[in-house]
Amino acid sequence: MTVQSEVGQADLAMEPSVGDFIQLMKPRVMTLVILTALAAMLAAPGHLHPVLGTIGIISIAIGAGASGALNMWYDADIDARMARTAARPLPRGRVTPEEALTFGGVLAVGSVLTLGVLVNWTAGALLGLTIAFYLFVYTMWLKRRTPHNIVIGGAAGAFPPMIGWAVATGDISLNSLLLFLIIFMWTPPHFWALALYRCRDYERVGVPMLPVVAGLHETRRQILFYSVLLVPLAIVPYFTGLGGIAYLVCTVALGIVFLGLAVRVYLTTEGREADAAARRLFWFSILYLYGLFAVLLVEATTSRLMA
Amino acid sequence: MSEEKTPQHLDPAAEKIRRRRSIAIALTLGFMVVAFYVATFVRLGGNVANGTL
Numbered sequence: 001m002t003v004q005s006e007v008g009q010a011d012l013a014m015e016p017s018v019g020d021f022i023q024l025m026k027p028r029v030m031t032l033v034i035l036t037a038l039a040a041m042l043a044a045p046g047h048l049h050p051v052l053g054t055i056g057i058i059s060i061a062i063g064a065g066a067s068g069a070l071n072m073w074y075d076a077d078i079d080a081r082m083a084r085t086a087a088r089p090l091p092r093g094r095v096t097p098e099e100a101l102t103f104g105g106v107l108a109v110g111s112v113l114t115l116g117v118l119v120n121w122t123a124g125a126l127l128g129l130t131i132a133f134y135l136f137v138y139t140m141w142l143k144r145r146t147p148h149n150i151v152i153g154g155a156a157g158a159f160p161p162m163i164g165w166a167v168a169t170g171d172i173s174l175n176s177l178l179l180f181l182i183i184f185m186w187t188p189p190h191f192w193a194l195a196l197y198r199c200r201d202y203e204r205v206g207v208p209m210l211p212v213v214a215g216l217h218e219t220r221r222q223i224l225f226y227s228v229l230l231v232p233l234a235i236v237p238y239f240t241g242l243g244g245i246a247y248l249v250c251t252v253a254l255g256i257v258f259l260g261l262a263v264r265v266y267l268t269t270e271g272r273e274a275d276a277a278a279r280r281l282f283w284f285s286i287l288y289l290y291g292l293f294a295v296l297l298v299e300a301t302t303s304r305l306m307a
Numbered sequence: 308m309s310e311e312k313t314p315q316h317l318d319p320a321a322e323k324i325r326r327r328r329s330i331a332i333a334l335t336l337g338f339m340v341v342a343f344y345v346a347t348f349v350r351l352g353g354n355v356a357n358g359t360l
Contacts, residue, residue: 015317015324018331051349055342114339118346 016099020089022052024072024100025065025107032289033064039167039293042178042300043242044168052119059115060160062107063127067134067203068157069104073097074139078205084198094236115167123166130159144206147213154187155180161293173240182237183289189223189262190285196220196278198267216274220266224282227262231255234292242297244303250295254288 037060041053048056072079072090080091089095095103106129117125138153158180165176195202195209196219202209211219234251237243243251261281268277317325 015321016328017324018327021328021331049349051345055346058342110339114342116345118350 013036013117014094014124014230016089016095019117021069021103023089024069024095024103025062026068026072029068030061031063032286033160034061034289036183036293037061037160037167038162038178039061039177039297039300040161042268042304043296044165044173044176046169046244047222053167056115056119056123056164059111060163060167063131064160065112065113066104066107066111067131069100069107070131070135072094073100074106074135075143076100078207080203081205083199084201097124103266115163115192119167120170122170122172123163126163126166126172130156130163132166133159134137147210149206149208151188153193154184157187158183172250173249175237175240178237178240178242182234182292183269184232185226185233186227186285186289189230189258190289191280192219192223193278193285196223197275216269220269224262224266227259229269231259237296244299247292247295254291257284258288 027151034057035243038057041048041056072088076088076090078087079085085091090097090100108128112124112128112131114188115127116212134156138149138156142149142153161179161183162172162176163178165174193209196216197213199209199211199216203212210222214222234255235248236250238245238248258281261277261284263279265274265277268274
């Protein structure tokens with residue numbers, strides 16, 4: 001809190017810019033949300049009018065942005081004390097907590113209502129559930145209390161493909177649950193790889209990330225465990241008919257690299273090499289998920305165009 | 308006249324930032340209006356001609 005108020009005072013006189021509000025929406029997370037939702041929406045069966053599809057994706061993106069803003073509002077105190085998050089608009093005093101809360105609240109309500117009224121209420125309800133889950137279950141309840149915070153909280157990040165699917169079909173199917181499960185299993189190795197080399201940051205602010213509570217060895221073991229579950233699971237969409245041959249080839253190739261990096265993280269336990277291995281896995285995990293859903297998107301688009 | 312239009316407590320830089328923010332809000336609201344208008348037509352489709360008066 002001290003850091004926040006000290007840093008904040010200098011900039012308080014400044015007007016928050018459009019860019020500050022865009023930053024509140026976590027644009028990088030938003031791009032992944034858009035990609036996963038869009039891929040699921042196009043891979044889903046049935047015909048969807050492009051206008052409704054576009055409105056659906058924009059609503060999901062805005063809903064994700066709302067979650068980000070509400071998360072930054074609630075976490076401003078710890079964000080100010082962590083190197084990775086200290087430059088966010090709230091810790092810097094560019095945006096006041098009230099502005100962030102209002103902004104996030106308006107976007108949350110607006111996006112859910114727009115999706116529900118204009119597209120369908122299954123998708124609208126799922127988006128509302130996602131925002132509520134991310135804010136109340138992950139941010140407010142789990143994040144500061146349990147080392148399993150990101151395992152359960154990861155569900156919020158896994159919902160977008162289900163919402164995208166619901167935009168197209170109006171329901172939930174096994175295939176959409178499968179896409180949910182892939183992101184759900186991907187989240188722990190992704191975040192724990194980050195937590196491994198940002199361990200001291202989390203320790204300082206009292207967030208009980210796994211490396212802080214259970215130690216580095218246990219974290220490496222858990223990363224490997226979830227990676228071993230994730231890689232075969234990511235191949236399943238090929239067998240359910242959701243993905244084609246290109247999806248199979250890419251998923252297997254990316255999966256082998258993912259597993260290789262997870263094994264390296266498990267085996268490299270000392271010095272800068274250990275940090276470097278964790279960092280490599282973190283960045284590759286982003287590429288991995290982008291790769292999976294990008295191929296799914298390309299395949300789905302191609303088959304729709306040829307149909 | 309110009310002094311009345313520009314509030315004393317805002318410097319030109321802050322004024323510019325506020326103006327951009329207002330434009331962004333206006334564009335967002337405009338987009339919402341268009342989205343609801345077009346989506347209504349898409350959802351009604353040909354059924355708009357079938358309604359009884």
